[in-house]
Amino acid sequence: DGGITQSPKYLFRKEGQNVTLSCEQNLNHDAMYWYRQDPGQGLRLIYYSQIVNDFQKGDIAEGYSVSREKKESFPLTVTSAQKNPTAFYLCASGVSQPQHFGDGTRLSIL
Amino acid sequence: SQELEQSPQSLIVQEGKNLTINCTSSKTLYGLYWYKQKYGEGLIFLMMLQKGGEEKSHEKITAKLDEKKQQSSLHITASQPSHAGIYLCGAAREGAQKLVFGQGTRLTINP
Numbered sequence: 001d002g003g004i005t006q007s008p009k010y011l012f013r014k015e016g017q018n019v020t021l022s023c024e025q026n027l028n029h030d031a032m033y034w035y036r037q038d039p040g041q042g043l044r045l046i047y048y049s050q051i052v053n054d055f056q057k058g059d060i061a062e063g064y065s066v067s068r069e070k071k072e073s074f075p076l077t078v079t080s081a082q083k084n085p086t087a088f089y090l091c092a093s094g095v096s097q098p099q100h101f102g103d104g105t106r107l108s109i110l
Numbered sequence: 111s112q113e114l115e116q117s118p119q120s121l122i123v124q125e126g127k128n129l130t131i132n133c134t135s136s137k138t139l140y141g142l143y144w145y146k147q148k149y150g151e152g153l154i155f156l157m158m159l160q161k162g163g164e165e166k167s168h169e170k171i172t173a174k175l176d177e178k179k180q181q182s183s184l185h186i187t188a189s190q191p192s193h194a195g196i197y198l199c200g201a202a203r204e205g206a207q208k209l210v211f212g213q214g215t216r217l218t219i220n221p
Contacts, residue, residue, distance in 0.1 A: 004152075031207060042114075042198055042211035043153075050207055058208065090152055096207050097143065098200075101152035 002027045006091050006102035012110045013078065013085060021076045021105045023091035029100070032074040033092040036060060037104075043090065049074055078107060085109065113137060114201050116212035124220050128187050131215045133199035135180040141202035142182045143209060144173050148195045156184075186217075194219045 004025045013019045025032065031050050035043040045058030049068040063082025068074055074093075078085045089105045092098030115134045123129050133142065141160045145153040157166045162177025170187045186193055196216050200209035 006152075033208065035211075040213070042112075042116075042213040043200075044211075045208055048208055088150070092153075097141070097158075097202060097209055099143075099155045099158075101145075101154070103152045104150070106150070 004091055004093055004100055004102035006089075006105050008105060009103070011105055011107045013107060014110050016080045018077055018079050019107070021078070021089055021091075021107070023074045023076065023102060024072055025074075025091075025093045025100070026072060027093055027100060028071070029093035029095060030071070031094050031096060031098070032068070033094075033098045034058075034064075034066065034074070034076045035090045035092065035098075037088040037090060046076065046089075112213060113210050114199060114212040116197075116199060116215050118215060119213065120216045120218075122218045122220060123189055125189060125191060127189055128185065129189055129217070130186075131184040131197050131217070133182045133184070133201075133212050135201050137180070137201075137203065139175070139177060139180050139182075139201055140204050142173075142175050143200040143202070144182070144184055145198045145200065146195050147198060147214070153198065189219050191219050191221065193217060 007022045033048040034046040047066040049055035065077045091102045117132045143158050144156040147153045159175035165174045172185045175182045196214045198214045199212045
């Protein structure tokens with residue numbers, strides 16, 4: 001079945017550590033997105049990519065990095081520079097807008 | 111203030127009752143997307159509205175777009191427990207292949 005797979009479902013980060021969240025899609029979509037969701041808030045855009053080897057910063061890109069080496073994959077790295085990383089992270093894909101979402105990764109601090 | 115405001119933020123209704131959720135934009139709308147989210151899960155795309163006056167339905171859920179008011183409403187008829195969750199609207203901006211989201215409306219259905 002076509003869809004978006006995010007892994008892991010739960011992730012714990014130690015102080016000063018970088019962690020990478022995986023996002024893979026087999027929908028053949030050009031556009032992929034990373035959003036952060038905090039309790040009681042809507043989604044805030046971290047990074048998005050409309051084509052392989054190209055990506056743009058969203059509204060809250062500081063402390064995060066991404067790559068888009070393959071159409072199917074758009075991993076997100078939460079760096080040690082992100083001082084408040086505890087949140088629910090959602091990956092999405094679409095033809096031109098985010099229409100399909102993964103099940104999310106919940107990141108917590110150890 | 112938020113660029114996209116949803117109201118109410120929380121809604122509790124008795125099973126079988128109708129309800130409406132609103133999404134109001136402070137800027138011109140170039141497309142409005144509605145999603146449903148169950149707690150701790152991803153978003154499920156419900157429908158997209160692009161033209162003023164457009165109305166779409168999916169099962170017992172109907173959404174309308176009022177371009178002049180820069181507002182969209184989501185109406186659920188004869189609510190069921192399966193309708194419970196968080197409803198989010200997302201707005202497309204001119205020339206931008208990304209969405210701005212509202213803060214969500216948490217819907218609880220009481221039996």
